[in-house]
Amino acid sequence: MKKIILLSLILGMGVSLFAQSENDYMEVMRSALKTEKKSIIAEVMTLTNEESLVFWPLYNEYQGKLYTTNTKYLGIITDFAEKYESMSDEDALDLMNRLNAYDAEMLKLRKAYIKKFNKILPAKKVLRYIQAENKIDVLVDFEIANSVPLLEN
DSSP, X not given: OHHHHHHHHHXXXXXHTGGGOOHHHHHHHHHHXXXXXXXXXXXXXXXXXXXXXXXXXXXXXXXXXXXHHHHXXXXXXXXHHHHGGGOOHHHHHHHHHHHHHHHHHHHHHHHHHXXXXXXXXXXXHHHHHHHHHHHHHHHHHHHHHHHSOOOOO
């Protein structure tokens, strides 16, 4: 639980300074999140030695794909911030379409890796892993939602 609170603090720092920061700062924050997330996953998974040997390489592969996909999401947020004051209907439509494409890509990725994890771990452990991922994702999403203002009319 302490690690989840620490993760929340890291996220809060990073996202609240997002508008003032450069890409380098975001990369440092993403790196800190990655490290803390792996530590949390290790703590909650309680894997046997045999399970660890097959879980961690697949976990790292999945995280690499998530990083690439989440970079697209950061691009959407960055574009929203840049266009916030002068948002046209065309810009808004583009952002919505990109957000829908991101959501579809995330769902497809999650489904594909759940299948892969189910091949190497018991289903209950896979569910536990997915629960941990979802809890972390909710923290990230909350911090982003909390820092991104609603579009004015």
